[in-house]
């Protein structure tokens with residue numbers, strides 16, 4: 001017999017399976033300082049960042065114990081969605097007391113996914129007090145640092161890269177926490193947006209390339225840090241600004257009085273390297289990241305795709321009897337880009353309609369697989385249904401954000417064919433994905449990516465997917481759709497170009513070692 005806990009975990013894992021594509025955003029982080037309901041606000045923040053990680057969630061709060069005259073860190077974390085992990089409200093009101101807190105949503109990009117030890121925030125008690133950390137991103141010199149620390153006698157509790165940062169801070173010989181952090185972050189490389197909680201401070205640190213988004217806001221006399229502005233919106237906090245790439249911001253009681261956050265720019269990059277995929281897929285369209293609204297950029301992306309790969313015309317544009325060509329989105333991730341695509345396309349092609357041809361279930365639970373049944377096919381059917389009357393006898397343009405392995409999209413096309421459309425035309429709002437991400441997104445291996453199969457031929461991929469035409473947005477047109485400033489803004493495009501802006505030698509050496517083992 002399975003325990004209730006095992007049953008819950010199994011249900012959650014099934015939900016996780018349905019919730020996202022086969023690329024997963026890594027994590028979401030939240031931190032709040034100086035609010036009597038810090039844990040509750042952190043919970044809502046995590047809820048608004050659920051799309052950034054559905055595997056596990058956790059909160060650490062800092063409470064001052066009057067009787068003992070010292071600070072105490074309370075922790076609650078578990079596997080599953082935020083709603084499940086914090087299903088009992090007493091966890092937030094009784095267990096996680098305190099005026100400051102940090103939280104984390106996890107999708108594992110390093111470390112074994114099932115290990116409870118790997119769930120963040122991590123908390124340690126070291127000679128100067130308590131320390132807790134939430135990290136979004138991936139370090140790229142993990143193997144070097146881990147080996148070095150282990151040789152010096154460090155014992156690791158987890159298999160994640162994030163724990164390395166805690167050890168570097170705790171081992172630093174510097175005096176103040178600010179200097180300890182500067183010492184630690186001078187040694188790490190890669191992508192990181194990090195919230196650190198100490199007994200009396202909340203500190204935000206971001207890598208010099210600003211790979212992952214990171215914002216700062218206020219609510220009355222409180223300060224908040226979060227991965228995206230949706231976490232500020234849900235608690236009615238005001239956005240102040242982004243945490244700058246290479247910046248450390250310290251919030252403590254003096255800042256509450258003076259309203260002047262302490263800022264230290266500790267590393268400078270010639271140009272930022274924001275993750276361009278955040279604009280395509282990972283971030284929510286109602287967020288603002290990298291100082292721009294995702295909705296606006298995503299519409300631009302759809303617009304450029306429409307210019308490069310317009311929809312087909314009717315067989316006879318003059319024939320009013322012939323039904324219009326329809327443009328549909330794959331809910332929910334391509335909704336906004338589809339609007340951009342359609343609004344541009346209709347300027348040249350009046351015989352066009354935007355329609356809802358696919359309905360996505362938001363209440364997907366587990367599936368019961370019978371022997372011999374195709375699991376993936378069932379999952380697509382449970383997640384999506386077709387609106388037959390809309391699709392029947394039409395030329396249909398499907399707008400989707402990316403193709404990873406292509407298996408799910410192929411099944412979706414098969415499902416749409418059941419409505420007997422005249423033709424199916426696929427439009428993708430990103431270039432072909434050719435390389436994995438080492439900066440905090442979980443991708444399949446290079447070999448598994450469909451763009452590296454079928455001899456890399458778009459025509460062969462089209463045939464495999466079973467559509468009448470296939471158009472990917474080019475990298476040039478993608479770069480043309482995102483905000484750009486000559487002085488500082490640039491993007492990581494490595495998964496489309498194979499050009500990694502931050503060295504991945506350490507990761508590759510480890511991969512080679514494992515292969516040779």
Ligand code: SF4
Nearest residue numbers: 275277437492494495
């Ligand atoms: S490799 Fe792709 S997903 Fe990873 S940071 Fe670069 S653009 Fe983003």
